[in-house]
Amino acid sequence: MSSKTDFDIIIIGGGASGLAAAAAFGRHSNGLRAAVIEKEEKPGRKLLATGNGRCNLTNTDMSELHYNEASRPLIKSVLQRIDPNRLISMFASLGLYCRTDSEGRVYPYSNRALAVLDTLTMWLKKTNVTVLTGTSARSIVKTESGYKVVCENETFRAKKLIISTGGTVQKNLGSDGSSYRFADELKLSCESIYPSLAPVIVKDKELSLIKGVRSAAAVTAYVNGAPVKTEYGELQFNEKNISGICIFQLSRIVNEAFIKGTQKNVCITADLTPDIPFDELRQFVQKKCAALSDMPAEMIFTGILNEKLGVYIYKKANVQFKGRTLGELSSSELDALCKKAKCCKFTPDKPSEYNAAQVTAGGISVSGIDRNMQSKQHSGLYIIGEALDVDGDCGGYNLHFAFASGIIAGTHAAKNEVKKHDKNKRA
Ligand SMILES: Cc1cc2nc3c(=O)[nH]c(=O)nc-3n(C[C@H](O)[C@H](O)[C@H](O)COP(=O)(O)OP(=O)(O)OC[C@H]3O[C@@H](n4cnc5c(N)ncnc54)[C@H](O)[C@@H]3O)c2cc1C
Structure with a gap:
């Protein structure tokens, strides 16, 4: 085994899920060798941007209903193993103290995303995990003994591999759609992707009149004339789009319709006086x-x-x-x-922009993933986080899944590898 390029496990992608997987592997692997391959100069760039720099890492109001319907069985099993309390206490055991706001959103006590990243990277320094930054994985090849990861200047080998390369929103923060290229190479099935948790671009010439205005509102998405989801919050009007967390929560419905070509059947309505009934407003x-x-x-x-x-x-x-x-x-x-x-009433004009969205809907299909996040097709291959066809509501749900799926995969891979290692030693 070459000490520089051969590892027991390689984790491609040093974002939320990859760092959690690496920390879990390091914790349970009795010194087995792991490497995180990260294309950016520093790991966790997106993590630092989350929650407006505060990192909303989970939510105490947790259930699979906060995630996309198609993937709920897997999500349910992940949540049964790592619920918010477990995640918070796991972070506490690594040295991160959290606080919960009145709506159940959990943040680091310092209100700084950096605290989460530092906690994970400090822990990694105590383990046998090497973090290789500025190294972009170009291609993955399955070999007899495991996996080969081809990067620009070097090729790495490992018995096990975790893909944690995220989705394809806000490419400037790292994830650029590599996950789907790897899925292609490994013949993993993928669901169509589209942006979610994003401003909704609408057809409305008058919108420029109220550019920059914010108003409390109840916003509702209608499909085929029937209301399907209502959200309350601050509605923001921009030149060409409507925005705000309440709109983010509806954007998945709109963007999914664009993918299906049924966008004409979708609209969003806003009640600008949600606390004042019509009759009272009329009399006033x-x-x-x-x-x-x-x-x-x-x-x-x-x-x-x-x-x-x-x-x-x-x-x-x-x-x-x-x-x-x-x-x-x-x-x-x-x-x-x-x-x-x-x-x-607002009529969607175009799909939301990936560079304005917070999460990618769609991705590697969970039907090919077992409860330990391992591929059913390729033994020793794990896929975690946003690379999968899993997306959640705003409020800490996406990071919860990224961390929880990473911990499950890292722990399983470590225990499995330690068992094999011990067996080989005894033989
Ligand atoms: C602005 C913003 C704010 C957000 N706020 C929140 C929030 O407060 N709460 C919440 O729950 N969710 C939030 N999200 C969503 C959340 O950040 C993501 O869902 C989560 O980070 C996904 O984790 P991941 O590890 O799967 O992917 P990522 O965090 O995207 O990490 C993937 C990593 O892989 C690396 N990578 C990609 N391709 C390669 C390659 N070929 N070779 C090597 N490395 C590669 C990338 O550089 C990146 O570091 C936010 C998203 C954005 C964009």
């Missing part, structure tokens, strides 16, 4: 128009909504406001304006 506006009858009509929602939204709602409701006063608005016009404030 009516009283206001009577009391301030000589004020300009465009002031109708001033005092309730951001003033720019008033003009936008007039345009969307197709009601004239220029040169008119509040007192001149008819009852049917007030109805139309209040209805619009309660239900602004």
Whole structure:
């Protein structure tokens, strides 16, 4: 075994899942040799960008229902083995103290993503794991004794291999779709990919009027005229898209429709006064128009909504406001304006951009993966994290799966290899 290029296990990708797998392997492997191959100059670049630099690493409100439907059986089994409490206590045992906010989102106590990365890399320094940075894996070849990983200047060999190269969003942070190339080489089946947790690009010429405005809203995705998901939160209006966590949570539905070619059947509606029922809003506006009858009509929602939204709602409701006063608005016009404030409709224009998304939906099919994250096709090959067809809601669900699947794979691979090693020694 060449000490520089031969290992018991190679982990391709030093992101959240790969570092967790390496730490778990290092912990259980009795000094067996592991290498993490990472293409960027430093591991965990994306991890540092998560949760706006705070790293929302899991959520105490956990269940497989927060993930894509097709992969829920595998996700359920992962969550049964590593639930949020287990993950938090595992991190505590490595030296990371966490805090939970009122919505169940878990962050490092310091509110710094760097604390999570430092905890993992410090732990790796205590184990027999080598981290090779600035090294991009180009291709994987299955051999009689394991796997060969071909990089630009060197070829590495290992008995076992973990693919943790992520998805393909925000390529500047590392993951560039290599996972799907490896899947092709190894003939692993893949589900179509598309961006999720992203702003939704919409057809709306008037959007530029309210660029930069934020409003509390209840947003609902409709498919074939039926509501399928509602989210509450801060809706952000941009020149060509609508955004905010509430929209991120609906973006999967929209982008999946683009992949299927059924985007015409999908729309998003926004209730801009989610805490005010229609009748109450209507009465309030009516009283206001009577009391301030000589004020300009465009002031109708001033005092309730951001003033720019008033003009936008007039345009969307197709009601004239220029040169008119509040007192001149008819009852049917007030109805139309209040209805619009309660239900602004947005039609998707294009799929979301990968470089604005947080996660890739689709990927290597979980039907070919066993409960230890090992490929059913290729013994000794594990696939973890976002490379798989697993994507979750905003709120710590994607990192939870990345860490949990990494820990399961790293632990299983180590225990299995130690067993073989001990058997060979006895023989
Ligand atoms: C801006 C942003 C914020 C986010 N915030 C959160 C959050 O707060 N909570 C949450 O749960 N999720 C969050 N996510 C999602 C979460 O970060 C990912 O789902 C998670 O990092 C996936 O982990 P992974 O290990 O599978 O992939 P990654 O973290 O993407 O790691 C893959 C690694 O593999 C390396 N790599 C890729 N190809 C190769 C190759 N050929 N050779 C060698 N190395 C390679 C990459 O450089 C990278 O380091 C966020 C995502 C983004 C983009």
